[in-house]
Amino acid sequence: MAERTLAGAILTIDLDAVVANWRLLRDRVAPATCAAVVKADAYGLGVDHVAPALLRAGCRRFFVATGEEAIALRKLLVDASDQQTEESAWPVIAVLGGVLPGVEAMFIANDLVPVLNSLDDIAMWSAEAGKRGRPLPAIIHLDTGMSRLGLPPGEVDVLATELERLAGIELHAWMSHLACADEPEHSLNRQQLEEFEAALARLPPAPTSFANSSGIFLGRAWHGDVVRPGVALYGGHPHPGRIDSEPNPMAQVVHLEGRILQVREIDRHRTVGYGASHRADDRRRIATVAAGYADGLLRSMSNTGSGVLSGARVPIVGRVSMDLITVDVTDAPDAAVYPGAKVTLIGDDAPIDVVARDAGTIGYEVLTALGRRYHRVYLGGAAA
Ligand SMILES: *Cc1c(COP(=O)(O)O)cnc(C)c1O
Numbered sequence: 001m002a003e004r005t006l007a008g009a010i011l012t013i014d015l016d017a018v019v020a021n022w023r024l025l026r027d028r029v030a031p032a033t034c035a036a037v038v039k040a041d042a043y044g045l046g047v048d049h050v051a052p053a054l055l056r057a058g059c060r061r062f063f064v065a066t067g068e069e070a071i072a073l074r075k076l077l078v079d080a081s082d083q084q085t086e087e088s089a090w091p092v093i094a095v096l097g098g099v100l101p102g103v104e105a106m107f108i109a110n111d112l113v114p115v116l117n118s119l120d121d122i123a124m125w126s127a128e129a130g131k132r133g134r135p136l137p138a139i140i141h142l143d144t145g146m147s148r149l150g151l152p153p154g155e156v157d158v159l160a161t162e163l164e165r166l167a168g169i170e171l172h173a174w175m176s177h178l179a180c181a182d183e184p185e186h187s188l189n190r191q192q193l194e195e196f197e198a199a200l201a202r203l204p205p206a207p208t209s210f211a212n213s214s215g216i217f218l219g220r221a222w223h224g225d226v227v228r229p230g231v232a233l234y235g236g237h238p239h240p241g242r243i244d245s246e247p248n249p250m251a252q253v254v255h256l257e258g259r260i261l262q263v264r265e266i267d268r269h270r271t272v273g274y275g276a277s278h279r280a281d282d283r284r285r286i287a288t289v290a291a292g293y294a295d296g297l298l299r300s301m302s303n304t305g306s307g308v309l310s311g312a313r314v315p316i317v318g319r320v321s322m323d324l325i326t327v328d329v330t331d332a333p334d335a336a337v338y339p340g341a342k343v344t345l346i347g348d349d350a351p352i353d354v355v356a357r358d359a360g361t362i363g364y365e366v367l368t369a370l371g372r373r374y375h376r377v378y379l380g381g382a383a384a
Helices: 015-029 039-043 047-056 067-080 104-109 119-132 153-161 187-201 352-359 363-369
Strands: 009-014 061-064 092-095 112-116 136-141 169-175 254-266 284-289 306-309 312-315 325-328 342-346 375-379
Touching: 009 015, 015 047, 015 375, 039 047, 039 363, 047 067, 061 067, 067 092, 067 104, 067 112, 104 112, 104 119, 112 119, 112 169, 119 136, 119 153, 119 169, 153 187, 169 187, 284 342, 306 325, 342 352, 352 363
Parallel strands: 009 375, 061 092, 092 112, 112 136, 136 169
Antiparallel strands: 009 254, 254 284, 254 342, 284 325, 306 312, 306 342, 312 325
8 A cells, every 4th residue: 555645546435434334224124134245355445444344333244255255354353343242243254155165164163154055065064064063054045046156946946855955054044146136127126036935935944135235225025134235335326227317325435536647738639648549629738647447447437437626527538547547637727737636536526336337337346446556544433
């Protein structure tokens, strides 16, 4: 991480906003439980800051993608908890990618809950429980339409008729995952719910977990007992296709500012950047800003993205290069355009979903691409 004074760009992450977003979702889904998905370094924002802040706010269930992330998170949460944490308040860490053969002991030693994604996974975990002579916790994932992870329908049928396969498994939840939750009108949302409910009716009772961030906004029928929001905690709009018509209920978490390194006037017809992909149609003022694709400003924002300088929108002109972008600051107030001035690249005036749309991608990718070279500032997150 760069020193603030030396940094070309400054990334500010508002932990109070993350906590406010978690509380908003928690209140919305009550009496269901609100977990937090903190995989991929809390979507690029820094799990070592985000997870302790959520723990202090009362979050007791966390989801990560891999065993490695889970073990690192367990250390973080142990360090962040006070000594008197009651057994019942011990945070649960679930691993979406499941338990690969050979790492069972590490899962058990770190008190991790694997998501079992196949009959083979179930057999392995059940055998491990048998070997240890005690039940082992797990979540079982039923595939209802993602065709990515989870028991496919054929395996659900087998499980439903051979329940002895669950021997030794302390079932934390039946889980499934929605494919189109961000499009509330999509027919797959109800279809998946019906397939999930039909499967549950043939299986032993246990808590259920279905909704991701957008799934929470589909309504109570999709909540089950434990919801698993990720991107909404970090300020993502639950309906990114409706950013122009629906206000975002989530608070903005990320603020990214890039410093101007140099300013120049260019004449009509002069081109800007690699590939000469932008040509000035008039005399223009161009500012060069110290952040590029190596910092996660996606190259697809070339000639489509924009920043904000003193309230004026300043379009990215020319290609995004590794360390630099060029923005047309002709319409910004003169006094705001000088070397060292900060252009907002993500913030209240440039929300991640708008940045993502300009880049032809989704907010998730914008967040997880955020680079390591920024000076990072964390706001808030103190004890609740
Ligand atoms: C990543 C993930 C989530 C969180 O999804 P968001 O859309 O970020 O809320 C929930 N469940 C599963 C299985 C995931 O992989």
